[in-house]
Amino acid sequence: MPRDSSQGTGDNSWSPQIPGLLQSAAYARETIAVNATTRTPEEVTALAEVRMARQAVLSRPEGPLKLWAIIHESVLHQRFATRPTLMRDQLRRLVEVAELPNVTLQIMPLDASPHPGTTGGFSLVGFPGPMPDVVLLENLIGASYVEAVDEVQIYADAFERVVASALSSDNSLALITRRMEEGTHT
Numbered sequence: 001m002p003r004d005s006s007q008g009t010g011d012n013s014w015s016p017q018i019p020g021l022l023q024s025a026a027y028a029r030e031t032i033a034v035n036a037t038t039r040t041p042e043e044v045t046a047l048a049e050v051r052m053a054r055q056a057v058l059s060r061p062e063g064p065l066k067l068w069a070i071i072h073e074s075v076l077h078q079r080f081a082t083r084p085t086l087m088r089d090q091l092r093r094l095v096e097v098a099e100l101p102n103v104t105l106q107i108m109p110l111d112a113s114p115h116p117g118t119t120g121g122f123s124l125v126g127f128p129g130p131m132p133d134v135v136l137l138e139n140l141i142g143a144s145y146v147e148a149v150d151e152v153q154i155y156a157d158a159f160e161r162v163v164a165s166a167l168s169s170d171n172s173l174a175l176i177t178r179r180m181e182e183g184t185h186t
Helices: 025-035 041-058 073-077 086-098 149-165 169-183
Strands: 010-015 066-072 103-108 122-126 134-139 142-146
Touching: 010 149, 025 041, 025 086, 066 073, 066 149, 073 103, 073 169, 086 103, 086 169, 103 149, 103 169, 122 149, 134 149, 142 149
Parallel strands: 010 066, 066 103
Antiparallel strands: 010 122, 122 134, 134 142
């Protein structure tokens, strides 16, 4: 089972993109600007600052958030024409975060077998105590939540299948490192 909810709060996330909790500041600004098409530059900056502040949950002394993130390999190959070092810095951020004891990071390889994640990204968000888990679905106009216990279980089962289709954590880290090194020569 990917997450034992009795161990406190956690987030299991499958995304074709890099989740906000794992983004560098520059990557966050660029991706928010691309997706928040109706936002002003000031609003984009404010949203990026909020995203960066939220990352403190991964290292808070009173108990860091447990994060299990699976991202698609294609995102490791993104290029930002106006900022050529941005992606290398983002890959470095992934390596740093993957070394935290409360973070599990896996990469879904380009040649992965079909899996339930091909229908889109989702996050299983766990809460402490008696609060039930929910599923977060993000899109261009906002987010929606799946709260029905039976429906949340469908996503939990799907997440297990996504985990099984992805590279191991060690192989994922090796792939990110290799891609980061390749990027220094382009």
